[in-house]
Amino acid sequence: MNITETINTPKELWNLVRKDEYLKSTAGVAPGYLQTNLVTLPKEYAFDFLLFCQRNPKPCPVLEVLEPGKFEPEILAKGADIRTDIAFYRIYENGKLKSETKNIIDYWNDNLVSFLIGCSFTFETAMLNADISLRHIEQDTTVPMYITNIKTEPAGKFSGPTVVSMRPINKENLVRTVQVTSRFPGTHGAPIHIGDPSEIGIKNINLPDFGEKSKIKEDEIPVFWACGVTPQAVALQSKPPIMITHSPGYMFVTSTRDESIAVI
């Protein structure tokens, strides 16, 4: 029995994760519910980071901000606890990865502000529902990600390049791909580039900076979306004394439906 298939509600997942009884990727878990990235920073960094996200909504679509010390996402996930309800966390100190943990109780303090940021799983579900296949899912690999020459709008301490993810799309599905992903600006939304990777500073499409290579077939075009790795990379550059994130693939699952944040 595949445990993933049996988890249909966010509450079931929180209860398992809280007891360290679910330690796998959240891909496909609690289908139809929003999953989010987590970025937790000291409150001294919070205004600049929120402003950075406001200025760069495509890579950094903020869905909820938890005020200093708060750990229950009252808007998106009442009853959850972001300190325990993600399977794996990464702890960074002064911009360097220090450890990976199953909860962040020992690191928690009342000075920490947490940002829940939209995740590509939402628009990928919309694509799959429209019968647009996704190579990295077919291949069972991590989506390829690239550092581009597209600059973000800086804010205070924060600046840096946009990181994108790439999905090869059959030419016939290009228009539909733009349409269905445009409905979800809260989870990166429409693509930011279609076609020639070199135009956005990607030298070799087969050598992603993060994730794994996706094979591009003859009748396919590479399509690029702004990626949630951007805010993490930019935040790390500012070397905060502490920063906590989810571990890649182990997202925070909310009890809010994907459709509730669609723009139309």
Add this chain to the structure above:
Amino acid sequence: MNITETINTPKELWNLVRKDEYLKSTAGVAPGYLQTNLVTLPKEYAFDFLLFCQRNPKPCPVLEVLEPGKFEPEILAKGADIRTDIAFYRIYENGKLKSETKNIIDYWNDNLVSFLIGCSFTFETAMLNADISLRHIEQDTTVPMYITNIKTEPAGKFSGPTVVSMRPINKENLVRTVQVTSRFPGTHGAPIHIGDPSEIGIKNINLPDFGEKSKIKEDEIPVFWACGVTPQAVALQSKPPIMITHSPGYMFVTSTRDESIAVI
């Protein structure tokens, strides 16, 4: 000659306003360009206010934030100066209106953070382009606004009721009204209520809290939009030592096209 009709570009307007040579409402000026509300607050209030706006994007759609002391909107209006390029400003001290001025040079300091917030003129233009008439424009009155029982999501110091504007819409145009305004979430977007005013706590539709009454004809339904007066009212409740806004109707005109912020 009507001077309004001769002002087609934001730059022309800035130059006139800067010299106090244009002192009228900006309705209909530089058609097709985004106009915005201005809210300027001390930086101690900036994170809570930005977070309030993030949590309440319908009444408070932030289009640009100018960091402490900055007065040129580099994203929406390069070359403009928000201290001089609005015809009339309101200065509030400790939550009370202190004066109305033609520029804010004497009040300016490096501690002030400015928020440019989307304005209903944008979605009204979209409605007019779709041949949906607007009663307050026909009547040449100010749109009626009401304090509702719809609570905003509080953030830090900031909380309070949602203020809405009302436009009577012919039944035949209801669907088209929702469609065309939905394209502009950055300027209040889709309506938040259609029909019975009492359901959102409005006792007498003929006695608006701000603006003037709009006649509702027999084949028309009152339609309500979240209104930019909300963030101003909420900010004033927190009684900041200083707060500066545009005067109602005298908006900041950007050099960015309405269409550039449409979601589809």
